[in-house]
Amino acid sequence: MTSPAFETTTPDRTAYLDRVAATDLGRFYKGRMLDELDIRPGQTALDLGCGPGTDLASLARAVTATGTVIGVDHDRATVDTARERTADQSTVTVRLGDIHDLPLPDDTADRARTDRVLQHVADPAQALREIHRVLRPGGRLVMGEPDWDTLAVDHPDSDLSRAYTRFVADEVVRNARIGRELPRLAAAAGFAVPTVIPVTPVFRDAEAADKILGLERTARRAVAAGHLTEEGAGRWLDHLSTGPFLAAVTFYIVVAERS
Template sequence: MTSSVFETATPDAFVYLDRVAATDLGRSYKKHMLDELGIRPGETVLDLGCGPGTDLGALAEAVTQTGTVIGIDHDRATVDAARDRTAERGNVTVRMGDMHDLPLPDRTADRARTDRVLQHVADPVGALREARRVLRPGGRLVMGEPDWETLTVDHPDSGLSRAYTQYVADEAVHNARIGSQLARLATGAGFAVPLVIPVTPVFRDVRAADGILGLERTARRAIGAGYFTEEAARRWLDHLTDGPFLATVTFYIVVAEA
């Protein structure tokens, strides 16, 4: 079933995050999120689930040297990497912390962001309540999350692609529908939600899509979970490499105000 088109080894998490950020899609939606944050010089901005610091530099430039950026992540290796990357930026601090129990006082920040983090947390509403707690009145939270049930991969046998999407939504991602749920969940956590922006990238190149979606790796896990047979997965992947390719998934940017 293995093809040279597909990446078979799971990439290092840091490599993957940097890879996505470097794509046209990554640059576009991250800029859109930054624009919606509306950061002003001198403000305090939180990057909740900052990872290895991929976006901390852009936030630091937005607040200028008169402002402060605080990155928070729960993983020690990730925090260490983010600290290394921002060591020369005096306006950036990176802390260990759990999004469900942020190590910050009430009303600490003017702006906050989360980027593809809430799809993985144990309690998204709890994390949103914590974000609201640490934002000052009138503060803004900008979130970006996919709805994996909208994932569409074109194939002559649409049932095979539905099985792939069902596996991703049911098994591969903890909060797979979070993108389309964010407005409701944020409202329930006490935010006003003035804006929801759907972004639907269209992938026409199978290698580019595989770099983000991990098509063969995910298909192999779907076999183990009973969503595909070996033969069905082979037919599905063979067409993706041989035929015209198209895949889409809807990503939501949600603006919430405290």
């Protein structure tokens, strides 16, 4: 089932996040999220689920030397990496913490962002209530999340692709449909939601898509879970690696404001 075009081992979290950020897609949607944050000099901005600090420098530039950036992540190793990467930036601090119970007082921040974080958390509604608590009145939250139920991968045997995408949406990602759910969940947490921006990347190169989607690694999991047969997965991957390739998934940027 192995194709030389596809990865068979899972990259570590830091390498994967850095990889996505370096793609044209990553630069585009992260830039759009930063634009929607509309950060002003002197403000306090939060990066919740900051990982290894991939986006902390851009936030620091936006708040300028008169502002403050606080990164929060639950993983100690990535917090340590983020601290190392921002050691020369006096406006940036990174804290170990849980997005469901943020280590911050009420009305702390003017701006907050989450980037592909809420798809993984245990309780997105509670996370949004916490973000609402720590934002000041008039504060703005910008979230970016995929909707994995929109994942489409072209293949002559549509049943194989459908089995794969159902597996991703139903079993691989904890909150797979969070992209479409964000406006409703944010409103329930007390936010106004003035803007929802769909971004639909279309992948035409199988190897580039695999670096984001993990096609073979996920297909192996689908076989183990009984969603695909070994023969079907092999046939599916063989075509993807040799034939014309097309895959797409919708990513939502959602702007929420605290009144």
